[in-house]
Amino acid sequence: xxxxxxxxxxxxxxxxxxxxxxxxxxxxxxxxxxxxxxxxxxxxxxxxxxxxxxxxxxxxxxxxxxxxxxxxxxxxxxxxxxxxxxxxxxxxxxxxxxxxxxxxxxxxxxx
Amino acid sequence: xxxxxxxxxxxxxxxxxxxxxxxxxxxxxxxxxxxxxxxxxxxxxxxxxxxxxxxxxxxxxxxxxxxxxxxxxxxxxxxxxxxxxxxxxxxxxxxxxxxxxxxxxxxxxxxxxxxxxxxxxxxxxxxxxxxxxxxxxxxxxxxxxxxxxxxxxxxxxxxxxxxxxxxxxxxxxxxxxxxxxxxxxxxxxxxxxxxxxxxxxxxxxxxxxxxxxxxxxxxxxxxxxxxxxxxxxxxxxxxxxxxxxxxxxxxxxxxxxxxxxxxxxxxxxxxxxxxxxxxxxxxxxxxxxxxxxxxxxxxxxxxxxxxxxxxxxxxxxxxxxxxxxxxxxxxxxxxxxxxxxxxxxxxxxxxxxxxxxxxxxxxxxxxxxxxxxxxxxxxxxxxxxxxxxxxxxxxxxxxxxxxxxxxxxxxxxxxxxxxxxxxxxxxxxxxxxxxxxxxxxxxxxxxxxxxxxxxxxxxxxxxxxxxxxxxxxxxxxxxxxxxxxxxxxxxxxxxxxxxxxxxxxxxxxxxxxxxxxxxxxxxxxxxxxxxxxxxxxxxxxxxxxxxxxxxxxxxxxxxxxxxxxxxxxxxxxxxxxxxxxxxxxxxxxxxxxxxxxxxxxxxxxxxxxxxxxxxxxxxxxxxxxxxxxxxxxxxxxxxxxxxxxxxxxxxxxxxxxxxxxxxxxxxxxxxxxxxxxxxxxxxxxxxxxxxxxxxxxxxxxxxxxxxxxxxxxxxxxxxxxxxxxxxxxxxxxxxxxxxxxxxxxxxxxxxxxxxxxxxxxxxxxxxxxxxxxxxxxxxxxxxxxxxxxxxxxxxxxxxxxxxxxxxxxxxxxxx
Ligand code: SRM
Ligand SMILES: Cc1cc2nc3c(=O)[nH]c(=O)nc-3n(C[C@H](O)[C@H](O)[C@H](O)COP(=O)(O)OP(=O)(O)OC[C@H]3O[C@@H](n4cnc5c(N)ncnc54)[C@H](O)[C@@H]3O)c2cc1C
Ligand code: SF4
Ligand code: FES
Numbered sequence: 001x002x003x004x005x006x007x008x009x010x011x012x013x014x015x016x017x018x019x020x021x022x023x024x025x026x027x028x029x030x031x032x033x034x035x036x037x038x039x040x041x042x043x044x045x046x047x048x049x050x051x052x053x054x055x056x057x058x059x060x061x062x063x064x065x066x067x068x069x070x071x072x073x074x075x076x077x078x079x080x081x082x083x084x085x086x087x088x089x090x091x092x093x094x095x096x097x098x099x100x101x102x103x104x105x106x107x108x109x110x111x
Numbered sequence: 112x113x114x115x116x117x118x119x120x121x122x123x124x125x126x127x128x129x130x131x132x133x134x135x136x137x138x139x140x141x142x143x144x145x146x147x148x149x150x151x152x153x154x155x156x157x158x159x160x161x162x163x164x165x166x167x168x169x170x171x172x173x174x175x176x177x178x179x180x181x182x183x184x185x186x187x188x189x190x191x192x193x194x195x196x197x198x199x200x201x202x203x204x205x206x207x208x209x210x211x212x213x214x215x216x217x218x219x220x221x222x223x224x225x226x227x228x229x230x231x232x233x234x235x236x237x238x239x240x241x242x243x244x245x246x247x248x249x250x251x252x253x254x255x256x257x258x259x260x261x262x263x264x265x266x267x268x269x270x271x272x273x274x275x276x277x278x279x280x281x282x283x284x285x286x287x288x289x290x291x292x293x294x295x296x297x298x299x300x301x302x303x304x305x306x307x308x309x310x311x312x313x314x315x316x317x318x319x320x321x322x323x324x325x326x327x328x329x330x331x332x333x334x335x336x337x338x339x340x341x342x343x344x345x346x347x348x349x350x351x352x353x354x355x356x357x358x359x360x361x362x363x364x365x366x367x368x369x370x371x372x373x374x375x376x377x378x379x380x381x382x383x384x385x386x387x388x389x390x391x392x393x394x395x396x397x398x399x400x401x402x403x404x405x406x407x408x409x410x411x412x413x414x415x416x417x418x419x420x421x422x423x424x425x426x427x428x429x430x431x432x433x434x435x436x437x438x439x440x441x442x443x444x445x446x447x448x449x450x451x452x453x454x455x456x457x458x459x460x461x462x463x464x465x466x467x468x469x470x471x472x473x474x475x476x477x478x479x480x481x482x483x484x485x486x487x488x489x490x491x492x493x494x495x496x497x498x499x500x501x502x503x504x505x506x507x508x509x510x511x512x513x514x515x516x517x518x519x520x521x522x523x524x525x526x527x528x529x530x531x532x533x534x535x536x537x538x539x540x541x542x543x544x545x546x547x548x549x550x551x552x553x554x555x556x557x558x559x560x561x562x563x564x565x566x567x568x569x570x571x572x573x574x575x576x577x578x579x580x581x582x583x584x585x586x587x588x589x590x591x592x593x594x595x596x597x598x599x600x601x602x603x604x605x606x607x608x609x610x611x612x613x614x615x616x617x618x619x620x621x622x623x624x625x626x627x628x629x630x631x632x633x634x635x636x637x638x639x640x641x642x643x644x645x646x647x648x649x650x651x652x653x654x655x656x657x658x659x660x661x662x663x664x665x666x667x668x669x670x671x672x673x674x675x676x677x678x679x680x681x682x683x684x685x686x687x688x689x690x691x692x693x694x695x696x697x698x699x700x701x702x703x704x705x706x707x708x709x710x711x712x713x714x715x716x717x718x719x720x721x722x723x724x725x726x727x728x729x730x731x732x733x734x735x736x737x738x739x740x741x742x743x744x745x746x747x748x749x750x751x752x753x754x755x756x757x758x759x760x761x762x763x764x765x766x767x768x769x770x771x772x773x774x775x776x777x778x779x780x781x782x783x784x785x786x787x788x789x790x791x792x793x794x795x796x797x798x799x800x801x802x803x804x805x806x807x808x809x810x811x812x813x814x815x816x817x818x819x820x821x822x823x824x825x826x827x828x829x830x831x832x833x834x835x836x837x838x839x840x841x842x843x844x845x846x847x848x849x850x851x852x853x854x855x856x857x858x859x860x861x862x863x864x865x866x867x868x869x870x871x872x873x874x875x876x877x878x879x880x881x882x883x884x885x886x887x888x889x890x891x892x893x894x895x896x897x898x899x900x901x902x903x904x905x906x907x908x909x910x911x912x913x914x915x916x917x918x919x920x921x922x923x924x925x926x
Contacts, residue, residue, distance in 0.1 A: 008917040017629060017655040020916035031916060035629040052671045055659040057632040064632035066659040066667055071632070103919070 005093050005100035011039060012097065019054040019063070024103065029090060030054035031099065032074050034061055040074035041092045041101045047085035113141040116413070117202055117212035119192045119357065121146035123155055124386030124402040125218040126173055131410030133182055139414060142184045143210045145202065148241055149189035151175060155241070156399060156533075156566050159430050162245050162273030164610030185210075195361035197379055214381055214413065217358050217369060221351035221387040221397070226261070230323025235344045239270045240351075248344065252277045256343035259283075259332045261320055263290035265429060267348035268303075271312050272431045274346070276611075280311070282340055284318040284332070294427045294438040298454075299461055299477040306434050306459075315340075353388045353395050368395040373419040375409040385409050391422060398425050399565060400532045407535075426487050426532055428480070430566060437483035440473030440490050441465065448472070453504045462504055469497045482506035484572060485520070488528050521575040530572050533565035538576060545580045553577065593855075594633035596625050601854035605641050614646050616653055630656075637855035640742065643778050644850050647892035654909065660740030663912050664900040665722055674715040675701075675725055677734035678775065681749040681768035681787075682710030691732030699725055709746035709784065711737055720913055726901035735775070735899040742856070743778040744785075747771035748796065752789030752806065761806035763789035766835055773839060774846065776896040777889070780853030780862070783846065798826045801859040802842055811838040815845060815871075816863040824860055827868050830876040844885035845875050851888075 014020050014033040021044045022029045028044035030053045038061065044054045051067035061074045071080040077089040091102040118125045121144050129142065152174045160166040179186045190204040195215070203209040223238035225231055235251055237244050248270075252258075258274045260267045263285030271281045283290070289300035304314050319335040323345055332340045353368035364370045364378035368390030375383045375391075386402050387395065396402060401423035411418035426439030442465050444450070453462045460478035464471055464486060470493050474486040485507040489496060502509045507520040524530075526539030544550065544560045556573060557564040563573040577585045590600035597604070604623060613619045616638050620630060630638070635656035642650040654662050665673035679688070692712055696704055702716040717725055726736075738745060747770050750756065752763030767787040774785075786797040787804040797803030799819035803826050805812040810833040817826035829845065832838050848871065853862040863871055874881045904913075 006919060008919070013911060013916050015655055015911065018911075020911060022917045022919060023915040024919045028915070049669065050671070052667075055663075055667065055671075057635060057658065058655065059629050059631045059635065060627055062631075067669070069632065 004104070005091075005102050007098065007100045009099055010097050011037065011094060011099055014039070017058045019056070019058060021052070021054040022101070028052070028054070029101065030063075031092070031101070032058055032063060034058060034074070039092050039094050039099060041090035042072065042074060042077050043087040045087065046070060046072075047079070047087060048083070053087065113138060114213040115211060116140035116142045116214050116216070117210050118142065118144045118216045118218055119195075119202060120144075120218035120220055120354075120386065120388070121148065121152050121186065122218055122220045122386055123152070123173070123399055124220075124406050125216060126152040127403050128216070128218075128385060128406035128410050128413075129182070129184070131407050132413055135410060135416075136414035137182075140214075142182070143212075144179075144184060144186045145190045145192045145204055145208070145210075146186065146188055147191035148243070150242065151179070151186070151188075153242065154565060156430070158239075158242065158245050159269035159273050161242075162248060162270065163276035163432070164273075164612075165276075165432065165607075167606075167610075168242060192357060195357060195363075195382075197361055197363075197382070200381065212381070214383065216409070217363075217377070217382065217384045217388060218386045219354035219357060219388045221395075222354050223347065224350045224352055225347050226320065226349055228320055228322050230325060230329070231347075233323060233325050233327075233329045233345075235329040235342075236323060237344065237346050239266050239346055239348045248274065248346065249277065251344045252279055255279065257282070257341055258344045258346060259340055259342040260346045260348060261332075262348035262350070263287075263314060263316070264293065264348060264350075265291060265427060267346070268307065269430055270346045270348055271307070272310065274344075275310060275312050278612075279344075280313075282313040282315060282342075283307075284320060284334070284340075285314065285316045286319060288316050290314060290316065291429075291438075294475075295436070295477075296442055296463060296475050298452075298463070299436070299438075299475045302459060302461055302477045303429075303434065303436060307431075310433075351387070351397060353390065355388055355390075358382075358384065358388075366390050366393075373408075373421065374412050374417075375405055375420060376412075383409055383412075391420060394422060396423065396425065398427070400535060401425060403533065404535055424487070424491050426483065428483075428566065435476075435478055435480045437476040437480040438474070439483070439487045440471070442473035442475050451500075451504045464504060466496065469495050469500075471496060481520070481571070484528070484530065484532075484569070485524070487532070488524075491529075518575050518579060521572060522579055530576065531560075531562035531565070531569045533569075534561040536560050536562040541573065541576050542580050545577060550577075551581065551584060593637055594631055596620075596627040596630050596634050597623060599623060601637065601857075604638070605645075605852075605854075608638075608641050608645055614642065614650055616642065616656060632658075636742075640778060640780065640855050644892070648895045661742070662909070663719065663722060664736050664738075664740065664904065665717070666740045668715060670716075672716045672718055673722060674713050674739070675717050675722070675729070676707060676711055676713045676737040676739035677729050678737040678771070679711040680771050681747055681764050683749075683764060683768065684712075688732060688734070691729060691734070695725055695728045698728065701725075707739070707746075709739070710748045711746065713739070723904055723913055727905045730899075730902050730905055734901075736901045738775065738900075741778065742781055743783065744771070744774045744776065745782050746784055746786075747774075748784075748786035748800070750787070750789050750794040752787075756789055758792060759789035759806070760808050761789060761811065761835075763787040763795065763804070763806050766804065766806070766811075766838065767795070769835070770839060770842060773893075774843065776898065777846065777850070777893060778896065779846065779850050781856050781858045783849075783859065785842075799823070800826065802845065804838060804842075809833070811835070813838060813841055813845075816860040816868070818858065818860045820858075822860070827863070829872060840886050841875055841882065843889045844882045845871070847885040847889035847892075848874060850892075851885075 008022050017035050019030050019032045029041050030044035032040045046065045048070050051065040055066045056063040062071050064071050070083045077087040079085040093100045154171040157171040190208050192202050193205045194203045201211045223240045258279045258281045260271045260283045263283050271283045275281045289297045321333045321335045324331040329342050332342050355365045355369045358369045359365040369384035371384050371389045371391050377384050405420045408418045408420040429436045449466045451464045463475045465473040471490045524538050528538045530538050541560050541562050550556050563570045592598050619638050639653050639656040660666050699721050701714045705713045707713045747767045749764045749767030753759035783801045785802045786795040786800045788795040788797040789806050799817040803814040812831050813829040814826035815829050818824040849859050
């Protein structure tokens with residue numbers, strides 16, 4: 001399947017060290033902006049008990065889940081430390097602040 | 112009957128002498144002290160860290176008021192003795208107080224020399240000797256302006272560093288070609304000068320001050336060579352002179368200092384001299400180590416012993432953070448001397464040991480000073496070093512083929528090797544005290560042996576001894592770090608935030624050398640709280656460093672929905688409020704409505720997107736956020752009290768509402784829950800709250816430090832007050848004290864256990880000044896805190912929190 005990118009908004013819509021979510025027909029995606037203005041997109045659903053990761057605290061290239069403090073890498077989607085689990089990651093593009101994501105993995109999984 | 116011992120001067124030397132005396136002969140004397148300074152005995156050598164902001168005055172107090180009370184010592188503070196009458200054995204102070212003595216100890220210390228150049232009387236020309244000098248410097252500083260320090264010796268450089276840390280630009284003027292020439296050779300002086308220059312301190316050597324310019328205030332300093340340096344303050348640190356005039360006027364033999372024999376006795380058999388004012392075998396000492404040695408001798412003498420003082424060798428360390436420097440003995444060059452030198456330019460290390468007849472007579476170490484104690488030990492003993500000659504300069508760890516392990520070096524020290532120079536404590540004493548008393552922390556070792564308790568430069572050695580003695584039982588990092596991003600503990604971080612005036616999270620992380628780029632979910636909320644609490648009105652709350660609940664002002668639930676708890680002041684509500692709640696519940700289809708354990712109503716299961724609209728409706732009915740999510744004031748539970756109850760003694764409901772209205776919005780280290788009960792039947796359960804009030808006929812009994820969550824614990828009584836106004840003031844003051852000292856997430860009962868219930872009672876119940884100050888700071892901070900977060904968000908703040916940034920329909924997603 002092709003890597004088609006869908007516009008989701010501007011980087012300034014997201015607070016630095018913060019996140020917003022994007023609602024899709026297949027669930028929510030959390031879009032993060034780090035202290036260094038890198039952007040990442042992952043599933044907004046913690047594999048532990050479904051915590052909304054976009055509500056977590058963002059630090060470095062990681063986020064801490066608001067429900068029970070699991071920490072996930074925004075790059076790989078892997079749980080850090082002793083916890084095991086991962087969330088899906090989505091390709092994201094930043095062209096002069098205009099953000100778009102590829103939903104390939106989302107739709108693939110949904111199929 | 113106890114003999115009368117009078118002491119003039121309350122500095123470090125007599126302080127130590129009294130400790131030794133009370134150890135040896137408690138009750139032998141009735142002691143009276145006159146002190147020109149209006150305070151207790153403090154660690155003068157730590158003034159520099161106070162100046163630089165690394166410590167506070169409270170940190171450096173040696174004996175507090177309780178100590179004097181406990182030992183029955185009468186301390187006249189702010190009483191400068193102006194006359195000694197030896198015939199009647201009476202001393203009299205300027206303020207008229209007098210005392211008679213059987214034995215008199217003169218311990219007046221030294222006074223700083225002020226060069227009488229024109230302009231030296233201007234108000235910003237200051238010496239550097241006591242706390243008042245430091246306070247004046249800090250008053251003038253206020254984080255800006257230019258300071259000129261005259262004198263590039265130990266004190267001058269410490270002053271320069273401190274002022275620089277406080278945000279001034281600093282120039283040091285030094286008469287000689289190199290700085291600290293009495294302790295350093297030119298090579299080490301050069302390295303030091305460079306290190307200070309790197310810290311932004313300008314040093315001008317061979318600078319002869321001609322005059323200080325300015326009419327009412329200091330404006331500049333003019334040098335003999337015509338140069339003019341702008342200045343807002345001039346610190347003179349050019350030397351000290353023993354304060355011996357008082358003794359001289361009384362006809363006691365005085366040379367440079369007050370002449371004493373090996374028993375510290377002056378020419379008058381009932382008068383002794385101790386400390387910097389004394390001259391022993393022609394020498395006046397200016398460092399504490401020798402003074403402490405002679406203090407021990409005097410204590411021995413006063414308790415009937417026959418000890419003798421034979422003079423001391425001294426060594427010097429500079430207390431400038433990050434500069435390691437050690438110097439001892441005689442390091443001048445000479446035909447009969449050999450020297451061994453090691454330089455390592457990349458590490459900035461310079462070591463020079465001077466030998467005469469195969470014995471160490473001096474050492475200068477820069478950059479790496481761990482072997483200072485070892486060289487100094489050999490110097491004092493006159494150890495023959497011919498055997499070690501070729502490895503001597505590499506230090507102790509290299510002797511006997513041992514590996515370069517600092518612990519091995521310490522292990523190799525003989526039992527009588529001195530570890531703490533200031534206090535003359537040797538290795539054997541430390542090791543045996545650790546073992547005998549089962550000590551496990553550095554603070555305990557300090558308390559029991561005095562080692563590392565003064566200037567602190569031997570702390571590393573003491574810690575190595577502890578780990579040698581205790582093995583794994585000793586955890587040098589007894590302070591638990593805030594989190595993995597730093598080695599510093601909460602208290603350290605809080606202290607440094609204030610001392611260094613750090614006002615943003617990036618500033619804290621930069622200055623305190625955080626190990627991660629932007630912290631973690633543990634430290635960021637803690638730092639955010641400390642900054643909110645320490646800089647009210649100045650610090651801009653960093654929402655991204657708050658837990659989601661405090662960011663969206665509702666409590667997240669297991670399914671990602673939120674609960675909404677409005678304030679119901681004191682647990683009292685009305686038909687109108689209940690109706691508004693009912694309407695909101697209907698309108699937004701809120702699945703659960705429940706009475707909380709905190710006497711109010713919780714609406715559970717609200718969708719995040721609906722929150723602003725829910726709040727808007729609640730706001731119209733007058734509701735504000737109940738902050739059921741906050742590390743801050745939560746609820747104030749009340750009972751019906753004198754309004755209705757047949758047992759009620761006071762208006763407990765009214766007081767509870769008043770407290771909640773006064774205190775809502777304040778952030779605290781952990782959540783804070785209050786309750787007010789109208790009589791000791793205690794229907795509001797006030798005796799298990801963070802702060803509780805039990806009303807009685809005669810007033811209000813204030814309780815605190817209860818717990819009824821993870822731990823269960825009844826409260827402690829803080830004290831009784833008569834009026835409601837007082838109750839409010841005392842409770843706010845207590846809260847502020849907790850706000851300033853509590854570690855993030857530390858409930859009030861844990862904080863109270865850590866700092867001591869008596870300490871808290873003392874400050875809040877007995878010290879009216881402290882209480883007022885806390886209260887005022889609380890009031891000030893409330894000015895910025897009492898903003899209803901719900902109405903703010905209803906009017907659009909943080910909109911991004913409540914809506915998705917994009918909604919992609921199935922069409923787009925499926926493409
Ligand atoms: C709603 C409520 C239960 C109820 O239905 O009655 C409640 C609900 C929660 N409590 Fe509580 N506590 C509630 C009263 C209490 C009380 C009783 C009281 O306040 O008189 C206690 C014991 C007293 C105390 O504070 O210690 C209490 C001790 C705790 C603790 C243990 C705290 C501790 O240090 O020991 C936690 C866990 C924590 O804070 O880390 C906690 C944590 C929670 C959390 C915030 C759990 C969480 O992190 O999500 C719950 C949030 C639910 C929500 O969204 O509202 N709750 N909780 C009560 C709200 C009171 C209010 O009006 O604000
Ligand atoms: C900034 C600074 C840094 C220092 N750093 C170090 C260091 O790192 N290492 C080190 O070993 N030493 C250091 N020293 C020196 C050390 O502080 C002194 O050697 C020591 O304090 C001397 O103790 P003392 O009891 O003799 O006198 P002081 O501590 O000076 O006490 C004398 C007291 O007597 C009072 N007094 C004087 N006259 C009268 C009177 N007529 N009536 C009543 N009271 C009177 C004074 O107000 C004063 O409080 C430093 C000193 C300063 C100022
Ligand atoms: S006791 Fe408190 S924290 Fe535990 S389930 Fe009940 S509301 Fe939640
Ligand atoms: S749901 Fe994320 S850690 Fe439990």
